[in-house]
Amino acid sequence: MNRFLLLVITSVMLFFACKGYSQDFPDEGSVITETQSIRKKIHILAIGIGTYKKPLEDLLAAYQLNHYSSIAHDYIWPNYKKQDKHEKVEKILSTVSVNDVKNGLGNFLKIIDNENPKDVVVMIHILGHGEAVNNEYYLVCSNGEKISGTEIKEYLIEMANKGALVIVFLDTCHAGALFKDGDFSSINSKKNGAIAFYASSQAGQEADGFKKDEKKAPFTDIILRTLANENEEAYNSDTLTLYSLKHYVEERFEGKKQKPCVKLFPQNKDFKILLKAGKVKKxxxxxxxxxxxxxxxxxxxxxxxxxxxxxxxxxxxxxxxxxxxxxxxxxxxxxxxxxxxxxxxxxxxxxxxxxxxxxxxxxxxxxxxxxxxxxxxxxxxxxxxxxxxxxxxxxxxxxxxxxxxxxxxxxxxxxxxxxxxxxxxxxxxxxxxxxxxxxxxxxxxxxxxxxxxxxxxxxxxxx
The missing domain is CATH 2.40.160.20 (Porin)
Structure with missing residues (x-):
């Protein structure tokens, strides 16, 4: 009986390996049954909110996201075959209002409408301050304005429902409170859309902010360096996927007070994001x-x-x-x-x-x-x-x-x-x-x- 069970398990593993499916980075309690190739186009929205609690530190932290310009040019665009070589990163930095956030997310919805969403990746990186009130997440904008997590999720889920792969990096306090259990149930998986949510902190937890001595916000720095091919441990066989990034981020904060929160939907699919390669030109x-x-x-x-x-x-x-x-x-x-x-x-x-x-x-x-x-x-x-x-x-x-x-x-x-x-x-x-x-x-x-x-x-x- 034991031999028969062992034979069945081995056969299943070989079957998935031959089909090219990845089992290297499974989510807890899930099995990856499909790894999708890199899509044709990617659009990047970087929102860095400054001038709130500590004006100078907030401003310096926000301007970390300026690095997306050269990272996209040198490492990201070359991976996407249909990408316009003159494509720019959309950046909303420094003084950011609630309307700026809504307009940025809304504009990306319009971009998806003008393309085949199943070919599109939307990468959104938000850095600033967050609050959790009565189990509801709020992004705090400049001058204390707030936009609720519910409003933000509506944009993200609508993008996924159109068929886009939506990758979200949220570097604020209480960031893990943005998505709750059950939020993904409204996503129509038949459209091939997906959401990958990487939060710098758990719900009810403060995140490490901008460190003057290191001139960086730790979570954002890890994400930027990984996209720039610097953190080789995040790449599985020279390929960065949603799950390989998830496990790398979790390992980097292992044993530390700050604990990232990563949620992926659907859990049985992995998506390739980047191939490891040198810079295209300087x-x-x-x-x-x-x-x-x-x-x-x-x-x-x-x-x-x-x-x-x-x-x-x-x-x-x-x-x-x-x-x-x-x-x-x-x-x-x-x-x-x-x-x-x-x-x-x-x-x-x-x-x-x-x-x-x-x-x-x-x-x-x-x-x-x-x-x-x-x-x-x-x-x-x-x-x-x-x-x-x-x-x-x-x-x-x-x-x-x-x-x-x-x-x-x-x-x-x-x-x-x-x-x-x-x-x-x-x-x-x-x-x-x-x-x-x-x-x-x-x-x-x-x-x-x-x-x-x-x-x-x-x-x-x-x-």
């Missing part, structure tokens, strides 16, 4: 054109993804300026001997190089401070019949320290186009051979034209 290319003062500036550059709040910028380009002339300029040597007569003209092209950064302000806005050098050349042709002692015209190059600040906006959610409004100021810092030309006021004004306040408006395309 930079992107952009080009742009601005008009104003100077007349036109055209440039190109690199955006470096060194971290998510601040991206490095390197750019070079040229500005088109009106040409300035200074005719009949006569120069003399130090001993007052005649040196030559020239007609001077400034170059209409002003090259520049700049270094700086792009600071993500959220909601499709960013600030781009830049500093570098700009150059203007002045050349002189000998005046006919007067000539020059050496037969050549004098030349000079004026150099300026060029500062520039741009406010960038991606209009109407256009992912690769930005409108740039620019203000700048150029300060002269040196010249070459200018000492021979400075005696003439007209020539001096030509060099001075390079300096002063700048203002331009234009567009930038990000490849």
């Amino acid at each position: 930079f992107s290319i952009y080009t742009g054109i601005l008009v104003g003062q100077p007349i036109v500036s055209a440039f190109g550059g690199l955006t470096l993804f060194k971290n998510c709040i601040v991206h490095g910028k390197i750019e070079a380009g040229v500005s088109i300026l009106p040409q300035r002339e200074a005719n009949s300029v006569y120069l003399y040597k130090s001993d007052n001997r005649f040196s030559g007569g020239y007609n001077y003209i400034s170059s209409f092209i002003q090259p520049f190089v700049r270094l700086g950064a792009e600071i993500d302000l959220g909601k499709d806005w960013s600030l781009i401070p830049l500093v570098g050098l700009s150059f203007l050349s002045i050349s002189g042709d000998p005046i006919p019949d007067v000539g020059a002692s050496d037969g050549k015209g004098e030349k000079a190059t004026a150099t300026c320290l060029s500062s520039n600040v741009r406010l960038a906006w991606a209009p109407f959610k256009m992912k690769n186009w930005q409108i740039h409004a620019t203000a700048g100021y150029d300060v002269g810092i040196g010249d070459t051979n200018y000492n021979k030309l400075r005696e003439n006021d007209d020539v001096k004004k030509m060099a001075e034209y390079l300096k002063g306040l700048r203002g331009q408006l234009g567009v930038v395309y990000n490849f």
Whole structure:
């Protein structure tokens, strides 16, 4: 009898293994009967709520979610075959109202409606403060506003009922109170939808907030690092699944006061989220054109993804300026001997190089401070019949320290186009051979034209 029972158990296990089903990370009391492949598209909503109890700490914690920009670009998008390469993460950070939360969740419902939900993953990460009153969860927004867990669940369950895989990371106190036993019963499993809920704390438990010395909120940090391929233990055969992430999160907090709460529905299915892989690329290319003062500036550059709040910028380009002339300029040597007569003209092209950064302000806005050098050349042709002692015209190059600040906006959610409004100021810092030309006021004004306040408006395309 014992041998027969052992034979039956072994046969069942081999059957599931041959079918490609995973038994590596079963939920307690459940058996995984299916592991689904990575879906075609993923949309990410990051909500970081600051300025509530501890303004500075809350703000720093909220801006941790800025890391989703580069993590998505380097690790997440490449796993989803139909993903638009210019897709951005939707981020609602810092001062967040109840309406901001509702609008963010509501917009994602609309996105699902415009696609085949069975191809879609919705990843939602919320970081902030939470409360539990009479067994009801409340997300506390900026200025103390609250949205109930019931309202939040309505959006999540509706997404799942449409067929989407909904992955929720909730990093607040009492986060485990959001979903209760029986909440998943309203999900129509025939639509192939699912909800994976990862809470940083149990119901009735406080979560570790932002730690100044470590500059992070622990639970959010673990999730972000795992999505960025840093926590190899979370990957089962180089694949991150809902269950492998569940067990990794639980193991990381084992023996600690804070206990995450993870609930998956349906329990008999596992879903692949990511494949472990290196970064795709560390930079992107952009080009742009601005008009104003100077007349036109055209440039190109690199955006470096060194971290998510601040991206490095390197750019070079040229500005088109009106040409300035200074005719009949006569120069003399130090001993007052005649040196030559020239007609001077400034170059209409002003090259520049700049270094700086792009600071993500959220909601499709960013600030781009830049500093570098700009150059203007002045050349002189000998005046006919007067000539020059050496037969050549004098030349000079004026150099300026060029500062520039741009406010960038991606209009109407256009992912690769930005409108740039620019203000700048150029300060002269040196010249070459200018000492021979400075005696003439007209020539001096030509060099001075390079300096002063700048203002331009234009567009930038990000490849």
